[in-house]
Amino acid sequence: MSDQTQTISASTPVTGLAGLNAAQRAAVTHGDGPLLIIAGAGTGKTTVIAHRIAYLITVKRVRPEQVLALTFTEKAAAEMERRVDLLVPYGFTDTWISTFHAFGDRVLRDHALVLGLSPDFRLLTAAEQVIFFQEHLFEFPLHYFRPLGNPMRHVQSLLQLFSRAKDEDVGPEQYASYAEELARRAMASPDDKALAERAEREVEIARTYHQYQELMARNGKLDFGDLMTRTLALLREHPLVLQRLQERFRYILVDEFQDTNYAQFQIVKLLTASHRNVTVVGDDDQSIFKFRGASISNILSFRREFPEAETVVLVENYRSTPSVLGAAYRLIQHNNPDRLEYQEGIDKRLRPCSGDGPAVESMAFQTYQEEADWVAGKVEELVEANACALGSIAILVRRNSDADPLLRALNMKGIPWSFSGARGLYDREEIRLVVSFLRLLADPHDSLSLFHLAGSDIYGMPAADLTLCNAYARRKHRSLYEVLLDLTRRPGAVPELSGVSTEGVAAATAILTDLHRYLEKAVREVTGRILYEFLMEQPGYGKRLLHSNSPRDHQRVGNLALFFGLVQRFGEVAPQDRVAGFVPYLTMLIEAGENPPVAEGEAAEEGVAVLTLHKAKGLEYEAVFLVGLVEKRFPSIDRREAIPLPDELIKETLPSGDFHLQEERRLFYVGMTRAKRYLFLTRARDYGTKREWKRSRFLVEALALPKEEEERPWRGTPEAAIGRYAPPLHTANDLAVRADTPLSLSHYKIDDYLTCPLKYKYVHILRVPVLRDHTVIYGAALHRAVQAYNTHRIAGQTMSLEDLIDTFEAHWVNEGFISREHEERRLQEGRDALTRFHAVAGIRPPPTSVEKRFSFQLDDDIVTGFLDRVDEREGETVIIDYKSSSVRDHKAADKGARESQQLALYALAYWKSVGRLPDRVELHFLTSGGVIVGHAVKKEKELDQAIDRIREAAIGIRGGLFQAKPSQWVCDFCAFRTICPATVWIGERQG
Numbered sequence: 001m002s003d004q005t006q007t008i009s010a011s012t013p014v015t016g017l018a019g020l021n022a023a024q025r026a027a028v029t030h031g032d033g034p035l036l037i038i039a040g041a042g043t044g045k046t047t048v049i050a051h052r053i054a055y056l057i058t059v060k061r062v063r064p065e066q067v068l069a070l071t072f073t074e075k076a077a078a079e080m081e082r083r084v085d086l087l088v089p090y091g092f093t094d095t096w097i098s099t100f101h102a103f104g105d106r107v108l109r110d111h112a113l114v115l116g117l118s119p120d121f122r123l124l125t126a127a128e129q130v131i132f133f134q135e136h137l138f139e140f141p142l143h144y145f146r147p148l149g150n151p152m153r154h155v156q157s158l159l160q161l162f163s164r165a166k167d168e169d170v171g172p173e174q175y176a177s178y179a180e181e182l183a184r185r186a187m188a189s190p191d192d193k194a195l196a197e198r199a200e201r202e203v204e205i206a207r208t209y210h211q212y213q214e215l216m217a218r219n220g221k222l223d224f225g226d227l228m229t230r231t232l233a234l235l236r237e238h239p240l241v242l243q244r245l246q247e248r249f250r251y252i253l254v255d256e257f258q259d260t261n262y263a264q265f266q267i268v269k270l271l272t273a274s275h276r277n278v279t280v281v282g283d284d285d286q287s288i289f290k291f292r293g294a295s296i297s298n299i300l301s302f303r304r305e306f307p308e309a310e311t312v313v314l315v316e317n318y319r320s321t322p323s324v325l326g327a328a329y330r331l332i333q334h335n336n337p338d339r340l341e342y343q344e345g346i347d348k349r350l351r352p353c354s355g356d357g358p359a360v361e362s363m364a365f366q367t368y369q370e371e372a373d374w375v376a377g378k379v380e381e382l383v384e385a386n387a388c389a390l391g392s393i394a395i396l397v398r399r400n401s402d403a404d405p406l407l408r409a410l411n412m413k414g415i416p417w418s419f420s421g422a423r424g425l426y427d428r429e430e431i432r433l434v435v436s437f438l439r440l441l442a443d444p445h446d447s448l449s450l451f452h453l454a455g456s457d458i459y460g461m462p463a464a465d466l467t468l469c470n471a472y473a474r475r476k477h478r479s480l481y482e483v484l485l486d487l488t489r490r491p492g493a494v495p496e497l498s499g500v501s502t503e504g505v506a507a508a509t510a511i512l513t514d515l516h517r518y519l520e521k522a523v524r525e526v527t528g529r530i531l532y533e534f535l536m537e538q539p540g541y542g543k544r545l546l547h548s549n550s551p552r553d554h555q556r557v558g559n560l561a562l563f564f565g566l567v568q569r570f571g572e573v574a575p576q577d578r579v580a581g582f583v584p585y586l587t588m589l590i591e592a593g594e595n596p597p598v599a600e601g602e603a604a605e606e607g608v609a610v611l612t613l614h615k616a617k618g619l620e621y622e623a624v625f626l627v628g629l630v631e632k633r634f635p636s637i638d639r640r641e642a643i644p645l646p647d648e649l650i651k652e653t654l655p656s657g658d659f660h661l662q663e664e665r666r667l668f669y670v671g672m673t674r675a676k677r678y679l680f681l682t683r684a685r686d687y688g689t690k691r692e693w694k695r696s697r698f699l700v701e702a703l704a705l706p707k708e709e710e711e712r713p714w715r716g717t718p719e720a721a722i723g724r725y726a727p728p729l730h731t732a733n734d735l736a737v738r739a740d741t742p743l744s745l746s747h748y749k750i751d752d753y754l755t756c757p758l759k760y761k762y763v764h765i766l767r768v769p770v771l772r773d774h775t776v777i778y779g780a781a782l783h784r785a786v787q788a789y790n791t792h793r794i795a796g797q798t799m800s801l802e803d804l805i806d807t808f809e810a811h812w813v814n815e816g817f818i819s820r821e822h823e824e825r826r827l828q829e830g831r832d833a834l835t836r837f838h839a840v841a842g843i844r845p846p847p848t849s850v851e852k853r854f855s856f857q858l859d860d861d862i863v864t865g866f867l868d869r870v871d872e873r874e875g876e877t878v879i880i881d882y883k884s885s886s887v888r889d890h891k892a893a894d895k896g897a898r899e900s901q902q903l904a905l906y907a908l909a910y911w912k913s914v915g916r917l918p919d920r921v922e923l924h925f926l927t928s929g930g931v932i933v934g935h936a937v938k939k940e941k942e943l944d945q946a947i948d949r950i951r952e953a954a955i956g957i958r959g960g961l962f963q964a965k966p967s968q969w970v971c972d973f974c975a976f977r978t979i980c981p982a983t984v985w986i987g988e989r990q991g
């Protein structure tokens with residue numbers, strides 16, 4: 001290569017240009033000015049960026065530090081660095097190759113003083129943002145979005161909204177003027193109630209947004225969105241800084257441009273405004289991170305902003321076989337007309353460079369486990385046939401939580417894997433154990449943690465003994481700690497505990513001795529030290545792990561090390577690093593959805609890559625499996641933003657079609673086009689719920705299948721089928737109920753079992769004592785008051801409002817509230833609700849009965865419960881249940897009554913006792929705005945459903961089947977989520 005060469009012709013061999021096709025060369029050697037590269041998957045877009053960087057540095061003699069390359073993920077940035085490294089013969093360490101966020105972070109730290117920021121501002125993770133919000137919860141001007149029954153309910157949604165607003169470059173001022181305008185319009189048309197409500201909410205949001213920014217700034221904190229908006233502000237408000245940065249970065253290149261957001265594009269525009277040397281590469285069909293599916297918005301606005309831009313289209317695909325590309329192309333056509341190819345007449349049909357390959361294979365199975373088994377088997381087959389190396393195979397899942405059965409199936413065959421979605425540090429048993437230990441030090445009466453630790457490998461207290469102690473603790477309203485104290489200090493003194501084995505007493509003694517010793521130390525020493533000593537002093541634990549040769553144990557040690565890192569981070573910021581302070585901090589992190597990745601396993605062997613489709617962007621594999629291809633999983637159900645950013649504030653061009661479906665289709669397209677040679681599309685009929693799952697419409701589109709007929713699902717081998725009936729993980733058959741003893745069931749027991757059998761086991765069999773939630777306390781106190789009022793009425797008396805409120809307050813317990821302020825407000829809410837109740841309660845004739853117990857037999861079991869209130873008048877019977885939760889309006893209340901399983905069971909109970917259905921069932925919601933009543937009539941069909949539910953629960957409980965049924969929705973509200981091995985944490989549903 002000639003050092004002086006400035007002009008390139010096709011005949012001049014230049015580093016890195018060999019092997020590129022003409023269009024790629026044109027792009028790489030493009031001179032100054034804007035360049036737009038639009039091209040489908042696998043056409044060498046990323047390759048072109050890497051080559052162009054090398055070309056600029058080696059041929060155009062651009063100094064490395066004058067080049068800025070922006071990518072979408074850290075992984076992509078690292079990969080880009082690696083490629084450039086290979087192309088440039090000498091170091092180029094001064095070239096900035098980074099993500100947008102990392103770029104913003106660096107620029108802001110360099111110019112912090114100009115902005116009045118501290119140069120070591122703290123960037124909050126999503127979880128830390130939630131904690132920050134919680135710490136300042138009552139400093140926000142919130143009302144509608146802070147219901148006292150669940151004051152944190154909208155926090156995540158609000159934060160998400162702010163983040164969206166930042167993506168769109170909408171600051172608090174702009175939000176405020178929008179909200180004010182809305183309020184003005186509402187004032188002008190006083191009859192428009194809906195508008196008034198909308199305006200009120202938007203004003204509340206605008207003020208909260210403003211306050212959030214204020215508080216964050218005052219505390220020296222930034223969030224991810226701020227990295228972009230503050231950088232923009234810097235460039236806009238400080239022309240000198242802008243000029244310096246423009247002079248510094250003479251060439252800017254952006255990969256995956258289709259997914260940059262509005263604010264990021266503004267940054268690129270400002271930085272290149274003086275020289276316009278900007279190269280962007282993108283594929284609208286692979287846009288999978290954009291706000292409301294604005295997939296072509298960026299490329300269109302790039303053309304608008306840089307009308308002189310040269311456009312290069314790449315069509316030769318070097319990655320995949322014709323069959324893969326054909327299927328992918330057929331699929332993506334279904335997004336027309338919201339595609340560039342369609343709108344701009346750009347031909348994006350990819351021309352394969354490779355010869356024929358195997359056909360795309362589609363398989364159907366009965367269950368997900370069979371599907372997973374097949375995938376694992378196929379992986380093995382490919383490797384054994386030398387078709388591909390293990391590391392060049394990928395299994396792509398829609399959500400992280402879909403990976404479990406796959407990983408299990410791979411484990412069964414001894415196939416190594418790496419799962420990039422493995423967050424889950426807090427879900428690891430070794431971490432749960434140390435967390436339980438720390439929680440116990442912060443509060444010895446935390447029975448849940450004591451239960452967990454006592455039963456663990458470390459102390460090994462027998463389950464039967466623990467159950468005995470738990471049950472006794474519950475009955476006596478004492479903590480497990482107090483019960484174990486009794487057990488060990490006064491053996492034999494408590495007859496109920498006489499059944500505890502000597503082994504059990506010894507374990508209890510060991511744990512209490514340790515606990516007392518560490519409690520004393522914890523006052524004086526830092527968290528990390530306490531933790532370390534605890535681990536090392538357990539002969540069977542820490543030391544054994546350290547000296548073990550098993551890779552699993554190594555990973556355990558790795559995880560513990562990661563946890564120590566977390567403890568250290570706390571130590572750096574906490575005013576005083578003690579266990580008592582660390583535990584609430586950790587709890588808040590966990591509640592806010594933080595769950596860092598686990599330690600990487602031993603990378604001795606390369607393994608199959610298991611990852612989400614979102615993470616697979618830009619990557620390629622010899623063989624790709626797309627699994628779980630059924631409707632409602634892929635395409636997934638549209639989860640709209642809980643609090644949407646108003647359309648008026650959106651600056652992007654939005655698509656005309658169903659944007660969710662289109663985005664899912666693009667995701668599918670991304671998945672398919674990762675495959676070089678083998679592509680397998682699999683699905684099952686049964687994903688663990690009763691319904692039958694239908695094949696994904698994307699399968700039909702990609703493979704041009706006939707719409708109507710479904711092929712017969714492939715059946716698993718008999719061995720696999722039998723294997724599925726092996727005892728599940730959490731079955732303890734000794735807990736099964738003997739066939740000849742009747743079960744005693746109630747609405748709550750049935751509901752708990754059907755919600756999650758493992759939860760049932762914790763609550764009703766192991767009887768693990770838990771702290772009560774504040775909603776339970778509120779509800780119970782309110783119920784007691786209303787019950788007292790109704791009882792008086794039956795006796796012909798009327799309770800005064802004062803007495804009513806006194807009763808309420810007498811049953812109040814100060815437990816589980818978020819803060820003192822929260823408790824005060826909640827008390828007041830209860831008083832208000834009762835005042836409204838008192839004002840109308842006298843109008844209705846007195847009840848016939850209050851807290852009426854019922855009991856009936858079904859098969860061999862007994863179902864019991866209490867009816868809050870029954871009214872019988874003029875031959876009409878109404879069953880009433882009081883609710884302390886709030887409800888929007890009568891319509892919602894009616895819906896609640898219609899769908900209430902509890903009321904169906906009560907109707908069944910009534911039918912069992914008098915042989916006919918009640919005329920009506922009602923839910924009375926006691927809200928501070930008044931009593932809202934929902935009505936429904938229960939039909940026989942619903943009684944049958946209630947019977948089915950009872951039977952389903954009874955069969956499971958009798959059989960000792962207590963396998964967890966984790967889901968986001970269930971786990972979020974479960975008191976056992978900190979110790980349960982199956983918990984699904986917030987955020988896991990995202991990619």
Ligand code: ATP
Binds near residue numbers: 043044286318617
């Ligand atoms: P995606 O749309 O998935 O991001 P891309 O357009 O960025 O893909 P690359 O990842 O750059 O495509 O390239 C796809 C594959 O094709 C890579 O394996 C790359 O090495 C190869 N490739 C690119 N250009 C050529 C070429 N001219 N000759 C041979 N192989 C090439």
Ligand code: MG
Binds near residue numbers: 045046047618
């Ligand atoms: Mg790429």
